[in-house]
Amino acid sequence: MVVRTVPLLAGLMLAAPALAQSGKPLRDYPVVEVAGTAVEHVEPDRADVTLGVFAEKPTAAEATAALARQSTGLMQQIDATGIARKDMRTTSVDVTPIYAEAREPKTQIVKQTLTGFRASTRLVVATGDIEHVGELVAKLLATHANQLEGVEFRISDRAEREDALLGKAVANAQKRARLLAEGAAMKLGELVEIDAGQSAPMAYASAKSARGMAAEAAASVAIRPGEERLEAHVRTLWRLLPK
Template sequence: MRKLLMTLPFLLPLPALAQEAPRQITVTAEGQVTAAPDMATVTLGVITEGETGAQALAANSERMTRVLAALEADGIAPADMQTSGLSVSPRWRQATAAGQREITGFVASNMVTVRVRELGALGGVLDGVMKQGGNSFRGVQFGLADGSALMDEARRAAVAEARARAALYAEAAGVDLGDLLSLSEAGSYRPQPRMMEAAMARDSVPIAEGELTLSATVTLVYEIKDAE
């Protein structure tokens, strides 16, 4: 008897139906708050020269001792003073016609980073440092002792701006906003280049405090609903 062989096709899984892309509105917005600084960080110090490294360092140490004493006399706490750079290096004469270089002396440098918590005293502090032998200044950075409350204001402003913008986009697109699906933040804090003269004594170093801007950036993702 002849047998009939029937071959059944393999049943392959059907391709998964393409999932519909989520219907979302994503908005990124920034909130800003400006404030006057209430503290400053200054890097300053003494640079001296000598025929030997020991001479340069000894002269530097003598003047730096006076500088630190002047800072303490102006009310700077020891915890607000930190040595940030100490070095002794040779001073070289340019190469001669024979291509040789030679040491003509040594340079000693001692730098300290100082936090000044009373901005009204900043000009006088710098003036006192210079009178006691300070001859190197590497910038003043203004800041806030505690900016947490202001940062919260910036965060609220950022969320409000993002929410209003999302509502505007939804209205323009003819849809309704659904639930808030996610919220993420990236914060920043930067000086604002708008300057105001500080009230300093006329016989001290003039200082412009300016303003600081605290900013928070948030990204909100909303579900989209069809307009009812």
């Protein structure tokens, strides 16, 4: 008896770690693992227009004063379009020196000479008038703004849409699991496990951004948001029951 008991105990001790290392709980009933997906194509309903304004003058004080006048004029022009002040946001203000470089013919040494100062600011304007973003950009660049840094489109209720897609993805997984259960001559039981996640948005169709455009070019460019593809994915595990 003693000789037979020792190998049996050793076998049990070796088996226990192997089960723990698998990372999956033991189940005494059949299961089916099914992935569920839900997709929605959405047109963005908001646009963030980033504009640049700069002024170059002999002194820093003069450049700053000129920038203040241009920025004030730009804000007033945006006010006239009906866009609220809460939808305007200044993201940067800078004053930098401007140097001219000249190389000495004999020594080939490059010398820098201070010629003035450049004051600049960046303003982000949010609008829900997607259809007329191009007209807004052209109008602002034709007067007080010097540069178009970019136009970014977004979906204002993205979080709500992604939550709804998760529910649809679970329903999709349940439908597929039921089909598999019926194909196996069994009945679908309760949900045992579920993991969820959203994919990164994908831009569709038209250009989503236009960067570094000058005022002359902006007036001739049509700006369209296109569509974004929103996705939700779930991994589910269902219990199978006999019919």
